[in-house]
Amino acid sequence: MKNTVIDYVEFKAKDLHKIKEFYASAFGWKFTDYGPGYTAFAQSGIEGGFQSANEGEDIVNGVLVVLYHEDLVAIKERVMESGGIIVKDIFSFPGGRRFHFTDPSGNELAIWSDK
Secondary structure: OOOOOOOEEEEEEOOHHHHHHHHHHHHOOOEEEOOOOEEEEEEOOEEEEEEEOOOOOOOOOOOOEEEEOOOHHHHHHHHHHOOOEEEEEEEEEOOEEEEEEEOOOOOEEEEEEOO
């Protein structure tokens, strides 16, 4: 995965096990656990982590993060197979194509290609 947009991202997650499975499957991120409530990753120029949300904490309105990928169709299929919900399907915009999805913790992300 080539990163041209971001180099750091951090989310809160309701279920760290589920979120790790999703991102490992969809993007190939490898995780390092730091205690029971925090896991971090560093992959292809993107660094970040997931922290367990506090009880009752509203994390549904996640930050939109834009990631780059060369094969939008393949990554969209992996996102769907991993439990992501497509918010906006692949569409063209100035400079490339993109789609938006929501991950299992409710964070909305966009994957885009400059092709």
